[in-house]
Structure formats: structure tokens, C-alpha cells
Amino acid sequence: MKRQGMPLSQLPFGMRGVVRELRAETSSRRRLLDLGLVAGTPVETVLRSPAGNPMAYEIRGALIALRNAEAGQIIVDMM
Amino acid sequence: MGLTTQSTGAQVRKDFSIPGPGDRTEKVIALAGNPNTGKSTVFNSLTGMNQHTGNWPGKTVTNALGRYQYDNEKYLLMDLPGTYSLLSSSVEEEVARDFICFGQPDVSVVVTDATSLERNLNLVLQILEITDRVVVCVNLMDEAQRKRIRVDLEQLEQELGVPVVGTNARKGEGLDALKTAIAQMAAGAKSQPRQVGYPQEIETVVASLSPRLTGLIPNSRWLALRLASGEESIIVSLEKYLQGDNPRDFLHTVSQEGDEISMDLIVTSIVGEAENIYKKTVHLENEKHNAVDRKIDSVLTSKVFGFPIMIAMLGLIFWLTIQGANYPSQLLAKLLFGIEDWLSGLALWESLPPWIYGILVTGMYRTLAWVVSVMLPPMAIFFPLFTLLEDLGYLPRVAFNLDHRFNKACAHGKQALTMCMGFGCNAAGVIACRIIDSPRERLIATITNNFVPCNGRFPIIIVMATAFLAIRAGSLGKGIAVLAVLAVVIIGIIITLWVSKLLSRTILRGLPSSFILEMPPYRKPQVGKILVRSLFDRTLFVLGRAVAVAAPAGALVWLMANITIADVSLLAHGARLLAPLGWLMGLDGVILVGFLLGLPANEIVLPIIIMSYLASGSIQEMESLASLQQLLVANGWTWLTAVNVMLLSLLHFPCATTLWTIRKETQSWKWTVISFLVPTIVGIIACVSVAAVVRLLGMLF
Known part of the structure; x- marks a missing residue:
């Protein structure tokens, strides 16, 4: 089942998605861009912290931890 | 416009006394790269011990400058801050960008990680847009090989249009080729840097x-x-x-x-270009190359094992430190006090007034000997173990596990990393707070850093635990002592979170900022290098500082113990004055005097207390913990006193060095004073409460 346009924070564990857009503003947007998170970038949820927030995602070969607040501003299409 | 290229960057170069391109006697090389690429290893391998670190003028960003010689040419290597990009306008990125752009280095070397080249290429492409004098160093080739990630260096060189050199800096492999490439580029080799194509x-x-x-x-x-x-x-x-x-x-x-x-369009173009180059040059021969790392991660950060493993690791480090430091400590004490006997035997003293001998030998030397023999062995064990965890890549996982708690306290997850540094030395922990971007969260981390006990305070906590808990419990003693130390540390962490939350609700009001943390792959640590670097960088540094304060403090304490007013020493007067507060806190006046005089360095708190009890006017050598315990009990100590001394060691003002560091980092006396007051007030409240509760229960039962 494909789901379109969901926040990355809701991408189920172990699933892959593709970035559709960034809703983050200013400095936090730039930092996400620095990681290569532009539209079309594949991401995968690979690690859950003990509390379930933050989560760690595989982004362009690197493992990046994001709080749900940040990941919620990244809109992805589930693959 | 009166602007010319010649005048460009004079200020940057003046900041570091680097001459302009025309009159250089050594080649200037900038070293750039993403964090976690082994950039500092490359820097260290190239420059050896010939380096020094400092701050960029007016900025709290560390820089390191080193020199090396190659083929009769001198090179000056500037280690720029590790950044992912040059576009985000963080202080680090501005510093790196300005140096590459205006400092006019002869060559800019970009260090990249062979195991995550795609992301690293972003920075490479951005630097190629600024200058064509670039050499790309693809580091960690061995890690890539282990993961069966094949990087086609020749193809990469063709794609980028500048020299590409593969290295394993930790083993020293490829460094000669790197030096050759740098030399050729500095001598004016041709290059055709790849330019990002924009829409x-x-x-x-x-x-x-x-x-x-x-x-x-x-x-x-x-x-x-x-x-x-x-x-x-x-x-x-x-x-x-x-x-x-x-x-x-x-x-x-x-x-x-x-x-x-x-900006999005620009970044998208750069990222797209990097992706293209990556696809042409890197071949994953094993798609599941991260599988082992992921497995380890899923255990270390799991709901069930995450926290227990963290606590067990910490406990193991303390156990090894306590267990291992015991014997060398005694040996050092014997040696150093043997030297004292030799010093005392010198004929020199007979022709001098006795107070000179008092200040120099019984005051300064004996305090120094105490500090060295008590501190050196645990530090020489603790720091390498800690560096080992750092080198393995475990610390970012700790931050990942704990972030939720900091998030709830409206603080930053990286605060966990600064706390880890604090275990070694709070001044180092305060400096480490630079990794937190948001000024509000950085201040919270700075003010609360003192709630993790540093190496200077561990000895007091450990001695209290062993003297009062271990001795009673017999053979189980060491284990109980370790648990007690662990309990103190956990109390410190809980108080850190409480106080962080309190600060976020009051004087540092605000919402948590964004948290983006890269968790680098696990790496095989280089044990030999760890020993050397942690010994030089951390152990000797901290020890040197402790010695520098211990000697004058020893002289001062000796004077206070020997200058008498109405037949009572200044030390005893102070203790009398503070006795009521001491009683209220479940302590006594002598202990409070010890902590106050210990402001220069926490290591001397216990010696002062012992000196006061013995009333002999100089620090005594305590042959065994048993005799120490007898002395303390004879002076009215109970287990309550020991517990509260442990609490107060954890919860009181930072030492003078840390306060000075806070002043320098925050550029503000206000926050320095607050950093002094917050832990002190918490400590007084904690001790008074514990004493009151215990006394109340004592009356009831």
C-alpha cells in the first residue's frame, strides 16, 4: 500500500520513503538541506530510541537522528 | 570601487600572522571536511606534535595550526572546523568559508569519508566553486574496504577535475601521496574543477x-x-x-x-551533482554493508537494553578506575613522600627560618605530592577508557538514548555529550558546549555541567564510599563502593535534568531547538594512539592545571593553619564560624572550610579537612583508608556525614578554572555568577534536607 504525503515521523519503522517537500523554516531548513534532504531523496527509518523520539534515519548513506518535531516537517511519499 | 584582490583577506591573514601570497616563506594549506571524517587524524598525522590549538579571534570556534616539511618546502596547515556545508551560516561554516575565500590558502585539502562519500561530495563541490587549488583526500579507505564499498579514485579524479588521494590516516597510509599532491598543487599544477551546473x-x-x-x-x-x-x-x-x-x-x-x-534550488543542484558523481564512482559490493552496525545499534539503543547497558558501561569504567588506581596510587605516594624525606634532610634548612621550610615543604610540596598521587592513577585509567568509548562511536548513541529526557527538559540532546566530557573535567565540558548551536540551550548545558562530578571530585566521592561503605561490608566492599559512586552519578544526572527544566521555565525560557545528530559508523579503535593522545591531551593537561593550583593553594593553607590569633589558627577560626551552617547541613565547620578553600581545585578539599582535624598544621599522609576512617569517626563523623560530603562534592560551585572558562565562553559575568550560585544553592538544599530527614527518623526510631 502506498501512502502519499505523510510526515517522515509517521513513516513506519523499517519502511522507505522519498522526500516530497521540506516544511521546516530558516536555519533548521538549511541544516536539513545540508544533509542532502532535497526533494526526491530516499529515506528509511532504521532506529528507534528507547522513548521512540528521536528516531534515526538513513539519509544518503549516513545515519541521522532527528526529533519527531523536525522529522514531522519533512513530507515523504511512502515507497 | 577601491576594492582589489590584493587587499582581500589581509584581516584574515593578520589574525593568524599568515603573510599574503606574495611574500610567503611557507605554503599555507587549509584543511576542510565534514565532521567524523578523520580530519583531525589527518591533521595529526601530517603535523605530528608540531601544532597548537586556539580560538578563532572573537569566536568560540577552535582552530588548530600545525607545520610540516616535505621535500625542502615548509607547510603551514590550518585545521578548519568540521562542517557539512558552507551555506548554512553557522559560525563554524562562516569561519571555514572565510578562510578558504579570503585567507587565500595555497591549497585547500578536503577530507572526505570513503564510507559516506555522497554526502561528503556536497562540501567538495561547494569548495570547488570557490577555488581551483584543491586536493581531495578520501579517508577511511580501510573502513570502506571492510564494508565492501569500492571507491574508484581515478574515476573520481576525472569527475572532480582535481587530484584525489585515498588514505588511511590512522595507519599513516597514503599520507606521502597526499603530501606529494599538495606540493604539486601548491607549485601551481593545473586543475579543472568540476562546476555545478545550475538550471x-x-x-x-x-x-x-x-x-x-x-x-x-x-x-x-x-x-x-x-x-x-x-x-x-x-x-x-x-x-x-x-x-x-x-x-x-x-x-x-x-x-x-x-x-x-x-537557496533550495541551489542546494538541490549541488546535491544532484554529488549524487551523479557518487553513482559513477562508488560501487556497493554488499548492499547490506551496514547490517552489523545496525544490529549493534538495535541492541545499544533498545527499549530493554539501552539504559541498562549505558549504566553498566559507566559502572565498568568506575570499577576499573577504582580497582586499578589503588596500587599505583600507593606506589606513587611512597615515592613522592620519600622525596619529601630527602628534601627535609637537606642541610639547607638549618640556615633558614623554619617558616620557609613550612611553606615550601610541608605546605607546597606535600599538597602537590598528595594531588599527584591521588589524581594521576585514576586519570591515567579513566581518560583512556573514556577516549576508547568516544573512538568506538558509542557516545552519539548515548546522546540518542537520552535525548528524549533532555527534550522534555526543553534542552538539547547534545548536552549528554558535554556531560560525558564533564566526567573528565568540567572546564572541558563547558568548552564542549560549543557543539550546541542554540545560545539558550548552550547556557543551560554550561550552567548544569557541574552536576557531573569531574576527576578532581571523584577521589573524594570514592574515598568516602570506600572508607565508610566498603570497609564495613568486607569482601563485597569494592562492589558496594562502585554502586555508591554510580548512585551519586545518577543523582547528578537526574538533578541536571531537573535544573535544566527549571532554567527553561524561568530565566532561560524557550522551546527546544532543532536536534540533528549524525551517528557515525562504529570504528575499530586504535588502542595505541588512544593511550598516547588521552595521556597527552587530557591526563597531563588536567594534571598540569591541578598542580599549578595545588602548589600555591598548599602554601596558603599552610599559612592559614599556622597563623594563629588568640592561640587558634585561622583555619580553626573559620571552622568555628561555619559550624552552625555545617551542623544544619549534616556536616561540620571544618568540612565547609575545606570546600571553600578548595575553590582553586577540588582535589585539595580532603587534604585540608584532614589537616584541620590533625591540627598539625600540614597535610598528613594517610597510610590506609582504615586510619582515615578512624580519624574521621574520632572527629564526630557518622555515615550521614559521609553521605552528605559525597552530596556536597557533587553539588557545589565549580572550581576556579571552570568558572574562568565559563566567563570566557559566555563573555558574561552574569552567567558566571549564576553558574556559581545554582549548584551551590542546590547543594545546600540537598544536604539540609537529607540531614533533617535523617535526624527526624533518628528521633522516631
Whole structure:
């Protein structure tokens, strides 16, 4: 089942998605861009912290931890 | 416009006494790269011990400068801060960008990680836009090989148009080739740096702007891109580093002439270019190359095992430290006090007044000997173990596990990393707070760093635990002592979170900022290097500082113990004065005097207390913990006193060095005073409460 346009924070564990857009503003947007998170970038949820927030995602070969607040501003299409 | 390339960057170079390109006697090399690429290992391998670190002028960003010689040519290597990009306008990125752009280095070396080349190429492409004097170093080739990631260096060189060298800096492999490539580039080798192709709309704007910018800095295309995307910080830097007429108005006009280009579009183009190059040059022979790392991660960060493993690791480190330090400590004490006997036997003293002997030998030397023999062995064990965890890549996982708690306290997850540094030394922990971008969260981390006990305070906590808990429990003693120390540390962490939350609700009100943390792959640690570096960088540094304060403090304490008013020493007067407060806190006046006089260094708190009890006017050598315990009990100590001394060691004002560091880092006396008051008040409240509860229960039962 494909789901379109969901926040990355809701991408189920172990699933892959593709970035559709960034809703983050200013400095936090730039930092996400620095990681290569532009539209079309594949991401995968690979690690859950003990509390379930933050989560760690595989982004362009690197493992990046994001709080749900940040990941919620990244809109992805589930693959 | 009176702006010329010649005048460009004079300020940057003056900041570091680097001569202009025309009159250099050594080649200037900039070292850039993403964090976690082994950039500092490359730096260390190239320069050896010939380096020094400092701050960028006016900025709390560390820089390191080193020198090396190769083929009769001298090189000056500038280690720039590790950054992912040069576009985000963080302080680190501005520093790196300004040095590459205005410092006019002869060569810029970009260190990249072979195991995550795609992301690293972003920075490479951005630097290639500024200068063609670039050498790309693909480091961690061995890690890539282990994961069966094949990097085609020749192809990469063709794609990038600048020399590419593969290295394993930790083993010293490939460094000669790197030095050769740097030398050739510095001598003017040809290069054709890959330029990012932008969509037509961007190229049109750039084409219209760049002719007006020629001559300002070597690369007008790059500047046009920055101006058109509305990067204010580049204008600020140009104003600072270009000498001549005020360029602000001119630049603003230029930047408004072209249509505004969105930063997103620029970044998207760069990322796309990096992806293309990556696909052509890197071949994953094992798609599941991260599987082992992921397995380890899923255990270390799991709901069930995450916290227990963290606590067990911490406990193991304390156990090894306590267990291992015991014997060398005794040996050192024997040696150093043996030297004291020899010193005392010198004929020299007979011709001098006795107080000179008192100050120099019983005051300064004996305090020094105490501090060295008590501190050196645990530090020599603790720091390498800690560096080992750091080197393995475990610490970011700790931050990942704990972040939720910090998030709830409206603080930053990286605070966990600064706390880890605090275990070694709180001053180092305060400096580490630089990794937190948000000023509010950085202050919270700074003020609360003192709630993790540093190496100077561990001895007091450990001695209390062993003298009062271990001795009673017999053979189980050491285990119980370790548990007690662990309990103190956990109390410290809980109080850190409480106080962080309290600060977020009161004087440092605000919401948590963004948290983005890279968790680097696990790496095989280089045990030999760890031993050497942690010994030099941390152990000797901390010890040197402790010695520097212990000697004068020893002299002062000796004077206070020996100058008497109405037949009572100053030390005893102070203790009498503080006795009521001491009683209220479940302690006594002597202990409080010890902590107050211990402001220069926490290591001397216990010696002062012992000295006061013995009333002999000098620090005594305590042969065994049993005799120490007898002395303390004879002076009215109970287990309550021991517990509260442990609490107060954890919860009181930072030492003088840490306070001074806080002043330097925050540039503010206000926050320094607050950093002094917050832990002190918490400590008084904690001790008074514990004492009151215990006394109340004592009356009931």
C-alpha cells in the first residue's frame, strides 16, 4: 500500500520513503538541506530510541537522528 | 570601487600572522571536511606534535595550526572546523568559508569519508566553486574496504577535475601521496574543477551579476551566486575582509539587481551533482554493508537494553578506575613522600627560618605530592577508557538514548555529550558546549555541567564510599563502593535534568531547538594512539592545571593553619564560624572550610579537612583508608556525614578554572555568577534536607 504525503515521523519503522517537500523554516531548513534532504531523496527509518523520539534515519548513506518535531516537517511519499 | 584582490583577506591573514601570497616563506594549506571524517587524524598525522590549538579571534570556534616539511618546502596547515556545508551560516561554516575565500590558502585539502562519500561530495563541490587549488583526500579507505564499498579514485579524479588521494590516516597510509599532491598543487599544477551546473534561471542571473564583481575576490561566479540567493553573511564578511571603500551599498545594489534565487534550488543542484558523481564512482559490493552496525545499534539503543547497558558501561569504567588506581596510587605516594624525606634532610634548612621550610615543604610540596598521587592513577585509567568509548562511536548513541529526557527538559540532546566530557573535567565540558548551536540551550548545558562530578571530585566521592561503605561490608566492599559512586552519578544526572527544566521555565525560557545528530559508523579503535593522545591531551593537561593550583593553594593553607590569633589558627577560626551552617547541613565547620578553600581545585578539599582535624598544621599522609576512617569517626563523623560530603562534592560551585572558562565562553559575568550560585544553592538544599530527614527518623526510631 502506498501512502502519499505523510510526515517522515509517521513513516513506519523499517519502511522507505522519498522526500516530497521540506516544511521546516530558516536555519533548521538549511541544516536539513545540508544533509542532502532535497526533494526526491530516499529515506528509511532504521532506529528507534528507547522513548521512540528521536528516531534515526538513513539519509544518503549516513545515519541521522532527528526529533519527531523536525522529522514531522519533512513530507515523504511512502515507497 | 577601491576594492582589489590584493587587499582581500589581509584581516584574515593578520589574525593568524599568515603573510599574503606574495611574500610567503611557507605554503599555507587549509584543511576542510565534514565532521567524523578523520580530519583531525589527518591533521595529526601530517603535523605530528608540531601544532597548537586556539580560538578563532572573537569566536568560540577552535582552530588548530600545525607545520610540516616535505621535500625542502615548509607547510603551514590550518585545521578548519568540521562542517557539512558552507551555506548554512553557522559560525563554524562562516569561519571555514572565510578562510578558504579570503585567507587565500595555497591549497585547500578536503577530507572526505570513503564510507559516506555522497554526502561528503556536497562540501567538495561547494569548495570547488570557490577555488581551483584543491586536493581531495578520501579517508577511511580501510573502513570502506571492510564494508565492501569500492571507491574508484581515478574515476573520481576525472569527475572532480582535481587530484584525489585515498588514505588511511590512522595507519599513516597514503599520507606521502597526499603530501606529494599538495606540493604539486601548491607549485601551481593545473586543475579543472568540476562546476555545478545550475538550471537556466540561475545561470542567467549569475551571468548578469558576475561581470560587476570581477576583481573583488578570485571567483566572481561564486560571489554572484551567494549575493543572488540573499546570503547576508557573505556581505558582512566582505565588509570585514575587503579593505578600501565601504562595499556594503554596492553589494546590496548588485544583490538586488538580479532576481532572487532560492537557496533550495541551489542546494538541490549541488546535491544532484554529488549524487551523479557518487553513482559513477562508488560501487556497493554488499548492499547490506551496514547490517552489523545496525544490529549493534538495535541492541545499544533498545527499549530493554539501552539504559541498562549505558549504566553498566559507566559502572565498568568506575570499577576499573577504582580497582586499578589503588596500587599505583600507593606506589606513587611512597615515592613522592620519600622525596619529601630527602628534601627535609637537606642541610639547607638549618640556615633558614623554619617558616620557609613550612611553606615550601610541608605546605607546597606535600599538597602537590598528595594531588599527584591521588589524581594521576585514576586519570591515567579513566581518560583512556573514556577516549576508547568516544573512538568506538558509542557516545552519539548515548546522546540518542537520552535525548528524549533532555527534550522534555526543553534542552538539547547534545548536552549528554558535554556531560560525558564533564566526567573528565568540567572546564572541558563547558568548552564542549560549543557543539550546541542554540545560545539558550548552550547556557543551560554550561550552567548544569557541574552536576557531573569531574576527576578532581571523584577521589573524594570514592574515598568516602570506600572508607565508610566498603570497609564495613568486607569482601563485597569494592562492589558496594562502585554502586555508591554510580548512585551519586545518577543523582547528578537526574538533578541536571531537573535544573535544566527549571532554567527553561524561568530565566532561560524557550522551546527546544532543532536536534540533528549524525551517528557515525562504529570504528575499530586504535588502542595505541588512544593511550598516547588521552595521556597527552587530557591526563597531563588536567594534571598540569591541578598542580599549578595545588602548589600555591598548599602554601596558603599552610599559612592559614599556622597563623594563629588568640592561640587558634585561622583555619580553626573559620571552622568555628561555619559550624552552625555545617551542623544544619549534616556536616561540620571544618568540612565547609575545606570546600571553600578548595575553590582553586577540588582535589585539595580532603587534604585540608584532614589537616584541620590533625591540627598539625600540614597535610598528613594517610597510610590506609582504615586510619582515615578512624580519624574521621574520632572527629564526630557518622555515615550521614559521609553521605552528605559525597552530596556536597557533587553539588557545589565549580572550581576556579571552570568558572574562568565559563566567563570566557559566555563573555558574561552574569552567567558566571549564576553558574556559581545554582549548584551551590542546590547543594545546600540537598544536604539540609537529607540531614533533617535523617535526624527526624533518628528521633522516631
